[in-house]
Amino acid sequence: MTSDTPHGTAASRATDRPGDTSPFALGLLLRQAHWRAATVMTEALRPLGIELRHFAVLLVLIDRGATVQRDLATATGSDKAGIMRVVDDLERMGLAVRKSVPGDRRVKSVEITPAGVELFDTAHVAAEPLAESLVAQLGPGEAEQLRDLLTRFAYPPGTEA
Template structure:
């Protein structure tokens, strides 16, 4: 059966170009922004010998303390196999350790090591000038405005999601 509904013209199809008004425009712009930021942060982490996926786990461990792998996977948007590989990498590098959870011999909590904390802090120092470069074209107050808007978008108030 042929659909007789009107179809958008090629000019109104979703893009990530400025001025796009399609319903996908925000998602596409956020994807492009993510790629840009991820590239810059990858550049900051490369000399330290870790990747963004490693840093994401270290970030959770610094924030929450020892965390079971299931919760690390949820917090980082990873799957079970992916988080196991990342934690294996972090253990090999001496940045994290797995420890038994009292009362459940099947579960292991991952804990950041002192060396992991040092690398976490070094990553922030390395990233600072690169992060500044990312927002160099924003005007006075726009960095704070962008951060505020993205925070509200990423962490909606209960019931408004």
């Protein structure tokens, strides 16, 4: 078996261990951070009877107001079928409603209900201590620094936030 690396050097292999310097290290660290944050936020939402996918749609509706389903799919990284299932769930729970868009009966807009707004606000209160636990090991100002760095990473100049 031949090696593509010069004798005496080892190829950098991606791991998710701290200190990995492979080209994949940042992506792997972000994946681990996402899983950790998603696990914590899932625990905050569970007693409220919703999942992160539901909360993601409520977040968009709070931010943008009534939004057509295809734009919800784009905003949440979902596909058409997935967003329809989430909106179906939200409607069953009384947290959102679909409305016809004037001029195009095929397009449906989704709007948050007062119960949806109330649940959204309750979720934030429930998530606060858990969110604080995510950054408890960081020093003074580091949580804000992390948020700033991740925001600039996720939304580089010239992209729409």
